Amino acid sequence: MDQTTKCKQLIRLLPGECWWGGRAADGKSMPYGTELFRADLDEHHYGNQACPLLLSSQGRYIWSEEPFAFRFEDGVLSISGQGELISGEGYGSLKGAFGQASRSYFPPAPGIPEELLFTAPQYNLWIELLYEPAQEKVLQYAHKVLEHGLPPGVIMIDDSWHEPYGTWTFHSGRFPDPGRMVQELHDLGFKVMLWVCPFISPDSRTFRQLEPAGMLLKDREGKTALRKWWNGFSAVLDCTNPEAVKWIQAQLDTLQQEYGIDGFKLDAGDAEFYEPDDQAFVPSTRSGHSEAWARAGLKYRLNEYRACWKLAGQPLVQRLKDKSHDWEENGLGALIPDGLAQGLLGYAYTCPDMIGGGEIGSLTSARIDPELFVRYAQCSALFPMMQYSAAPWRVLDEEHLAICVEAARLHAQFGSEILELARRASVTGEPIMRHMAYEFPGQGLEAVKDQFMLGGSVLVAPVIRKGMRSRSVIFPEGTWTGDDGSIVTGPAELEIEAPLSRLPYYRKG
Numbered sequence: 040m041d042q043t044t045k046c047k048q049l050i051r052l053l054p055g056e057c058w059w060g061g062r063a064a065d066g067k068s069m070p071y072g073t074e075l076f077r078a079d080l081d082e083h084h085y086g087n088q089a090c091p092l093l094l095s096s097q098g099r100y101i102w103s104e105e106p107f108a109f110r111f112e113d114g115v116l117s118i119s120g121q122g123e124l125i126s127g128e129g130y131g132s133l134k135g136a137f138g139q140a141s142r143s144y145f146p147p148a149p150g151i152p153e154e155l156l157f158t159a160p161q162y163n164l165w166i167e168l169l170y171e172p173a174q175e176k177v178l179q180y181a182h183k184v185l186e187h188g189l190p191p192g193v194i195m196i197d198d199s200w201h202e203p204y205g206t207w208t209f210h211s212g213r214f215p216d217p218g219r220m221v222q223e224l225h226d227l228g229f230k231v232m233l234w235v236c237p238f239i240s241p242d243s244r245t246f247r248q249l250e251p252a253g254m255l256l257k258d259r260e261g262k263t264a265l266r267k268w269w270n271g272f273s274a275v276l277d278c279t280n281p282e283a284v285k286w287i288q289a290q291l292d293t294l295q296q297e298y299g300i301d302g303f304k305l306d307a308g309d310a311e312f313y314e315p316d317d318q319a320f321v322p323s324t325r326s327g328h329s330e331a332w333a334r335a336g337l338k339y340r341l342n343e344y345r346a347c348w349k350l351a352g353q354p355l356v357q358r359l360k361d362k363s364h365d366w367e368e369n370g371l372g373a374l375i376p377d378g379l380a381q382g383l384l385g386y387a388y389t390c391p392d393m394i395g396g397g398e399i400g401s402l403t404s405a406r407i408d409p410e411l412f413v414r415y416a417q418c419s420a421l422f423p424m425m426q427y428s429a430a431p432w433r434v435l436d437e438e439h440l441a442i443c444v445e446a447a448r449l450h451a452q453f454g455s456e457i458l459e460l461a462r463r464a465s466v467t468g469e470p471i472m473r474h475m476a477y478e479f480p481g482q483g484l485e486a487v488k489d490q491f492m493l494g495g496s497v498l499v500a501p502v503i504r505k506g507m508r509s510r511s512v513i514f515p516e517g518t519w520t521g522d523d524g525s526i527v528t529g530p531a532e533l534e535i536e537a538p539l540s541r542l543p544y545y546r547k548g
Contacts, residue, residue, distance in 0.1 A: 060093035066376030081106030086360035098130035132480035141468035145351035153341035158454030159192030166428040191228030205239030230301040238273035254283035257318040278331035280320035302341020308332030351385020362392040363401035382470025393428035416446040417542040418501040479515040518548035
């Protein structure tokens with residue numbers, strides 16, 4: 040049964056009821072319900088995806104077309120929003136609530152992102168090249184991938200391959216012959232992505248072209264907005280304006296046509312780079328501007344986003360925000376909870392952050408923890424996608440490098456199975472990476488967030504704590520066959536051996 044109310048709701052929690060949703064970056068705080076928690080979905084998405092959706096373990100959900108704020112306190116969920124709030128109940132379980140919400144409000148679109156994203160590791164050049172990518176460095180990285188036995192996949196050329204921001208042409212000094220580079224990468228078995236963003240350098244020819252055409256966001260005073268982001272101050276493309284979207288897509292189309300570029304990493308677009316009183320072609324919320332930037336990428340099958348609002352069910356790759364080179368906090372310990380949150384928000388085509396962490400401030404060769412790097416790789420291996428950046432052959436010795444190569448090969452071995460799950464997701468809307476409580480309701484698994492299901496049959500239990508060579512695994516009902524050949528009959532909780540070389544996983548019989 041569903042009902043609609045105006046702007047505010049108070050919901051008393053049922054005994055033992057748990058909730059998920061809102062922002063992917065809050066994964067470690069989920070499930071909600073037992074402690075004080077509050078969030079405002081139009082204020083901050085904390086660098087990752089968000090969706091106006093809350094889901095209950097007891098078959099209830101909340102949806103709105105607009106951002107809302109919510110609070111869990113003393114057994115009550117209070118919600119206030121800018122639009123109508125739709126609540127549903129009677130759908131039995133977390134899976135039932137998700138299915139009803141998905142069918143009703145974000146049904147899956149046909150088609151999936153580029154297949155190679157699922158079947159092979161990805162290689163992002165951010166950590167190795169930072170703001171100085173160059174043609175020969177890109178080719179050298181690709182050759183090193185193959186020399187060390189890693190499978191070829193999508194290679195991503197990150198920030199500063201281009202002229203000033205918004206001028207999406209190759210920097211002639213660093214990339215003297217981009218067509219030849221792309222052809223060589225194709226010959227080696229790679230597909231090629233370029234990093235782009237919605238920012239426009241204010242002292243560029245592009246700015247002088249777009250400003251009088253009305254394609255740039257204006258502030259509350261009607262002046263062209265200059266926003267501070269991690270690379271300085273820039274104007275912002277107004278993607279609520281169809282002409283601005285046509286313009287950016289024309290730049291990207293030209294790169295594909297002239298050089299054979301396969302796709303794009305469409306970065307930024309975070310809600311916090313906008314203000315609620317900005318003047319746009321179509322008035323919008325902070326979150327709405329984030330959504331508009333994400334819609335611009337729907338044209339490209341090979342894509343990646345880190346910040347997104349709504350658009351669950353669409354064939355967009357959603358990467359977890361930059362993680363630190365740490366075990367806890369925003370490091371390895373956040374990969375699984377945040378990845379599970381992505382799936383429960385309707386983002387099926389998920390990718391963990393770069394192996395070892397993509398937050399450059401915490402990742403330097405002087406403090407690389409080889410054990411942490413290996414466990415990052417193993418944890419990522421059976422996500423729907425996995426992504427290297429820091430070159431494992433540079434930062435690791437032979438022993439640890441060999442384990443990372445094995446993790447990459449394991450992902451490739453599972454490639455056809457992951458690809459089939461992606462195809463099913465484009466029909467059913469279901470997550471590829473699933474919460475234990477989603478797949479096995481009523482078995483007390485709501486608080487489990489250090490293991491996950493790949494589809495409905497593979498239980499993955501990575502080691503995510505330093506120094507551990509064993510871990511406890513919770514097995515739901517059924518018969519489970521391990522990667523080590525062991526057989527477990529559930530329900531059970533067992534301590535299993537997990538030496539550094541092992542990623543424990545089990546297939547349901």
